[in-house]
Amino acid sequence: xxxxxxxxxxxxxxxxxxxxxxxxxxxxxxxxxxxxxxxxxxxxxxxxxxxxxxxxxxxxxxxxxxxxxxxxxxxxxxxxxxxxxxxxxxxxxxxxxxxxxxxxxxxxxxxxxxxxxxxxxxxxxxxxxxxxxxxxxxxxxxxxxxxxxxxxxxxxxxxxxxxxxxxxxxxxxxxxxxxxxxxxxxxxxxxxxxxxxxxxxxxxxxxxxxxxxxxxxxxxxxxxxxxxxxxxxxxxxxxxxxxxxxxxxxxxxxxxxxxxxxxxxxxxxxxxxxxxxxxxxxxxxxxxxxxxxxxxxxxxxxxxxxxxxxxxxxxxxxxxxxxxxxxxxxxx
Amino acid sequence: xxxxxxxxxxxxxxxxxxxxxxxxxxxxxxxxxxxxxxxxxxxxxxxxxxxxxxxxxxxxxxxxxxxxxxxxxxxxxxxxxxxxxxxxxxxxxxxxxxxxxxxxxxxxxxxxxxxxxxxxxxxxxxxxxxxxxxxxxxxxxxxxxxxxxxxxxxxxxxxxxxxxxxxxxxxxxxxxxxxxxxxxxxxxxxxxxxxxxxxxxxxxxxxxxxxxxxxxxxxxxxxxxxxxxxxxxxxxxxxxxxxxxxxxxxxxxxxxxxxxxxxxxxxxxxxxxxxxxxxxxxxxxxxxxxxxxxxxxxxxxxxxxxxxxxxxxxxxxxxxxxx
Amino acid sequence: xxxxxxxxxxxxxxxxxxxxxxxxxxxxxxxxxxxxxxxxxxxxxxxxxxxxxxxxxxxxxxxxxxxxxxxxxxxxxxxxxxxxxxxxxxxxxxxxxxxxxxxxxxxxxxxxxxxxxxxxxxxxxxxxxxxxxxxxxxxxxxxxxxxxxxxxxxxxxxxxxxxxxxxxxxxxxxxxxxxxxxxxxxxxxxxxxxxxxxxxxxxxxxxxxxxxxxxxxxxxxxxxxxxxxxxxxxxxxxxxxxxxxxxxxxxxxxxxxxxxxxxxxxxxxxxxxxxxxxxxxxxxxxxxxxxxxxxxxxxxxxxxxxxxxxxxxxxxxxxxxx
Numbered sequence: 001x002x003x004x005x006x007x008x009x010x011x012x013x014x015x016x017x018x019x020x021x022x023x024x025x026x027x028x029x030x031x032x033x034x035x036x037x038x039x040x041x042x043x044x045x046x047x048x049x050x051x052x053x054x055x056x057x058x059x060x061x062x063x064x065x066x067x068x069x070x071x072x073x074x075x076x077x078x079x080x081x082x083x084x085x086x087x088x089x090x091x092x093x094x095x096x097x098x099x100x101x102x103x104x105x106x107x108x109x110x111x112x113x114x115x116x117x118x119x120x121x122x123x124x125x126x127x128x129x130x131x132x133x134x135x136x137x138x139x140x141x142x143x144x145x146x147x148x149x150x151x152x153x154x155x156x157x158x159x160x161x162x163x164x165x166x167x168x169x170x171x172x173x174x175x176x177x178x179x180x181x182x183x184x185x186x187x188x189x190x191x192x193x194x195x196x197x198x199x200x201x202x203x204x205x206x207x208x209x210x211x212x213x214x215x216x217x218x219x220x221x222x223x224x225x226x227x228x229x230x231x232x233x234x235x236x237x238x239x240x241x242x243x244x245x246x247x248x249x250x251x252x253x254x255x256x257x258x259x260x261x262x263x264x265x266x267x268x269x270x271x272x273x274x275x276x277x278x279x280x281x282x283x284x285x286x287x288x289x290x291x292x293x294x295x296x297x298x299x300x301x302x303x304x305x306x307x308x309x310x311x312x313x314x315x316x317x318x319x320x321x322x323x324x325x326x327x328x329x330x331x332x
Numbered sequence: 333x334x335x336x337x338x339x340x341x342x343x344x345x346x347x348x349x350x351x352x353x354x355x356x357x358x359x360x361x362x363x364x365x366x367x368x369x370x371x372x373x374x375x376x377x378x379x380x381x382x383x384x385x386x387x388x389x390x391x392x393x394x395x396x397x398x399x400x401x402x403x404x405x406x407x408x409x410x411x412x413x414x415x416x417x418x419x420x421x422x423x424x425x426x427x428x429x430x431x432x433x434x435x436x437x438x439x440x441x442x443x444x445x446x447x448x449x450x451x452x453x454x455x456x457x458x459x460x461x462x463x464x465x466x467x468x469x470x471x472x473x474x475x476x477x478x479x480x481x482x483x484x485x486x487x488x489x490x491x492x493x494x495x496x497x498x499x500x501x502x503x504x505x506x507x508x509x510x511x512x513x514x515x516x517x518x519x520x521x522x523x524x525x526x527x528x529x530x531x532x533x534x535x536x537x538x539x540x541x542x543x544x545x546x547x548x549x550x551x552x553x554x555x556x557x558x559x560x561x562x563x564x565x566x567x568x569x570x571x572x573x574x575x576x577x578x579x580x581x582x583x584x585x586x587x588x589x590x591x592x593x594x595x596x597x598x599x600x601x602x603x604x605x606x607x608x609x610x611x612x613x614x615x616x617x618x619x620x621x622x623x624x625x626x627x628x629x630x631x632x633x634x635x636x637x638x639x640x641x642x643x644x645x646x647x648x649x650x651x652x653x654x655x
Numbered sequence: 656x657x658x659x660x661x662x663x664x665x666x667x668x669x670x671x672x673x674x675x676x677x678x679x680x681x682x683x684x685x686x687x688x689x690x691x692x693x694x695x696x697x698x699x700x701x702x703x704x705x706x707x708x709x710x711x712x713x714x715x716x717x718x719x720x721x722x723x724x725x726x727x728x729x730x731x732x733x734x735x736x737x738x739x740x741x742x743x744x745x746x747x748x749x750x751x752x753x754x755x756x757x758x759x760x761x762x763x764x765x766x767x768x769x770x771x772x773x774x775x776x777x778x779x780x781x782x783x784x785x786x787x788x789x790x791x792x793x794x795x796x797x798x799x800x801x802x803x804x805x806x807x808x809x810x811x812x813x814x815x816x817x818x819x820x821x822x823x824x825x826x827x828x829x830x831x832x833x834x835x836x837x838x839x840x841x842x843x844x845x846x847x848x849x850x851x852x853x854x855x856x857x858x859x860x861x862x863x864x865x866x867x868x869x870x871x872x873x874x875x876x877x878x879x880x881x882x883x884x885x886x887x888x889x890x891x892x893x894x895x896x897x898x899x900x901x902x903x904x905x906x907x908x909x910x911x912x913x914x915x916x917x918x919x920x921x922x923x924x925x926x927x928x929x930x931x932x933x934x935x936x937x938x939x940x941x942x943x944x945x946x947x948x949x950x951x952x953x954x955x956x957x958x959x960x961x962x963x964x965x966x967x968x969x970x971x972x973x974x975x976x977x
Contacts, residue, residue, distance in 0.1 A: 350808065475906065477910055615819075616919070
């Protein structure tokens with residue numbers, strides 16, 4: 001794996017200015033993705049995964065705003081680009097596959113229309129050419145009868161098919177980076193496996209870097225090279241998948257790993273991380289995880305830890321990482 | 333199912349509804365008592381014998397059921413009868429229709445032309461000063477009684493500023509035409525009623541467009557469209573507005589249904605000789621043939637407009653099947 | 656991992672049970688515009704309660720608490736009919752809003768009109784909602800031919816040009832009964848009798864939506880009777896939409912009555928703002944205040960209910976449940 005990141009994010013802060021207060025959805029997130037590798041972005045709902053993705057693409061919905069941070073993609077400073085330049089990157093260099101396949105397609109236009117508009121916009125080709133390209137794309141995502149599907153409307157298709165179309169749309173202009181936001185959450189288990197296999201195959205074939213957003217550690221183990229764990233808008237730890245799964249350094253990661261139900265642990269009680277996701281308008285002082293952390297001490301209440309680099313591709317955001325000997329429930 | 337079959341099936345539904353309406357109208361009328369009595373009550377010189385003759389002439393002494401059926405037959409042969417005071421009902425209505433249509437169509441076109449961009453802008457810039465102003469003024473606008481708006485405009489722009497005439501379709505004497513031009517005179521008289529009417533229509537439509545647009549802009553496919561690198565204009569108009577307009581179609585459809593109902597209030601205030609104003613006058617006189625005819629006509633138009641709206645709806649929203 | 660023993664005082668907030676009405680009330684409180692509407696409604700309610708009630712039904716009885724000059728109390732003292740009090744400008748003191756063509760103090764008229772507005776609003780809407788809810792619940796819950804018949808009936812009423820038939824009805828009733836003191840109630844009744852269809856359809860829609868909830872089906876399987884299901888499970892869930900419809904309905908019916916009265920079709924002896932404006936419209940050149948101030952208060956009254964209704968709709972929307 002080359003260590004030349006095509007995307008590097010540092011100190012990202014994205015806040016939402018609502019009537020109820022300022023929601024600090026992303027508050028100091030850093031990550032990087034190397035060419036051709038898959039980064040798993042993991043966390044509970046509300047941890048800021050989607051907002052991070054939206055921030056990278058600068059499509060954060062109002063009342064959200066990127067307040068701070070650096071984002072560098074292939075040498076370009078993403079925050080400095082004009083809107084027009086950004087539009088040339090979206091869909092073309094960085095593609096996004098949103099979470100819920102049932103709602104990511106416009107219901108009043110055919111599948112073909114929605115695929116071709118992206119192709120035409122980025123590649124400046126005729127509609128006819130775009131249509132044939134679209135049919136090819138549908139074939140490559142293993143949709144049978146592409147020529148029929150092209151003229152159908154989204155509501156006529158199943159969730160799995162719609163997800164494949166979303167993937168096809170993301171691939172249509174051969175991006176270097178795809179951000180897939182929980183691509184399988186809304187689908188049932190059998191389809192999940194198919195979609196994941198499809199993603200893996202495509203990734204191999206086209207050598208695309210992928211940020212895979214998920215809350216499912218099982219998927220991470222299966223498909224990701226590296227992992228970044230998020231909690232309450234901040235990074236907990238980062239490392240290769242092997243490293244993180246073998247020896248987690250952050251209590252939250254340990255808790256996440258132990259809550260994965262496993263057939264091998266049949267006789268044990270399902271463990272649960274106590275408590276709720278914190279209020280992001282008034283997050284806890286110090287380390288945001290401390291109210292739910294088994295190992296919390298006074299320092300954790302008082303001070304927010306630094307995100308420390310602790311070795312090869314490894315980073316941790318915890319005061320006590322040196323002393324803690326965390327166990328992974330799923331170590332191989 | 334094909335469009336034709338759908339239309340036919342709905343048309344079939346129309347029939348009982350239509351009969352229901354005619355029955356309702358007829359019953360209301362008869363509940364009022366003897367039309368001749370009501371109509372001639374104030375005139376002491378008419379003898380009972382004359383009243384009887386009148387009743388006989390109008391067919392009012394025949395059994396009720398027969399009268400109802402007779403009326404239905406007349407309706408179907410488009411014989412709308414004679415008004416008690418103004419001659420042939422059909423020619424009366426025909427005279428008044430144009431004035432009403434003029435006002436209604438102008439109101440529709442202008443209110444949509446203003447409301448759609450304003451609503452879209454307000455939705456796009458949610459929580460901004462523009463949005464807050466638009467939303468609150470529209471909320472106030474839906475609360476202002478139209479008749480007061482009309483009266484106020486006449487007072488201010490008619491009486492005090494003398495910018496526009498205070499009513500009527502045109503000036504009574506050619507010498508009063510601006511620059512001696514009839515067309516200009518007609519337009520001059522049109523300004524105030526059209527403005528008031530448009531303003532009255534504006535507020536609810538702006539709110540409708542805005543809320544529809546807000547709902548649409550929240551959807552994932554808008555985010556996905558942006559994420560695909562499409563221009564903001566494409567996202568807002570091709571994807572956003574196209575979806576947001578669907579409920580507007582319903583609104584326009586309903587509007588056409590009530591087109592002839594005119595705006596009885598606005599027309600009366602401005603002395604605008606349209607169907608609405610005529611209805612008010614005829615109701616005051618309890619001139620039943622006219623009342624009946626207008627009500628039935630409008631109901632029919634509403635029914636047809638509903639049907640057309642449904643079909644159009646299915647056409648523009650692929651999710652709807654004409655089941 | 657055993658359960659938490661935290662060092663921090665910032666305990667995990669497990670949340671305690673909050674009823675959905677309390678939640679809705681909290682949401683409503685945050686909506687400043689809606690609270691404004693509530694304040695307006697409250698203001699008018701107080702106005703009506705303390706000054707208006709006994710004097711609503713006939714326009715001759717003004718009672719002792721009004722602010723007009725004593726010579727006009729009995730009605731037709733010549734001093735009131737001539738230029739003096741009729742064309743008063745708006746000085747402060749005796750007549751803050753001037754007087755109308757009959758010599759009545761406009762401010763007092765507005766106060767009396769408030770009570771009338773509440774009668775119209777609450778009466779017509781109450782009547783209409785009673786019909787609408789009954790029909791909506793029955794049609795939505797029982798389905799089948801009941802639904803069919805009721806919906807056809809609703810369609811007939813929806814298609815009718817409501818405002819026009821209202822005028823006809825009123826004219827007939829007034830002609831039949833010129834000196835009716837219950838005139839206002841008649842107007843209320845007729846407005847209510849024609850405004851239920853829209854609400855009925857919406858209620859039915861909500862019932863259809865709620866009916867599919869699993870606990871309804873579960874109740875049925877346990878063997879709960881229809882009436883029990885209707886009252887304990889269905890009704891509370893459609894209550895929110897009923898509240899919104901009722902609030903907005905009050906605004907609409909008051910506006911309708913005003914328009915109808917303004918055109919001259921209202922109950923002649925009732926003292927609603929619409930009636931006042933009708934009388935004042937003939938003298939608009941001499942005394943613009945007699946029509947303007949009632950209009951302003953009418954607008955504010957209607958606006959209060961509209962704002963409140965919209966706020967309630969947002970606060971009670973089940974889709975926004977946190």
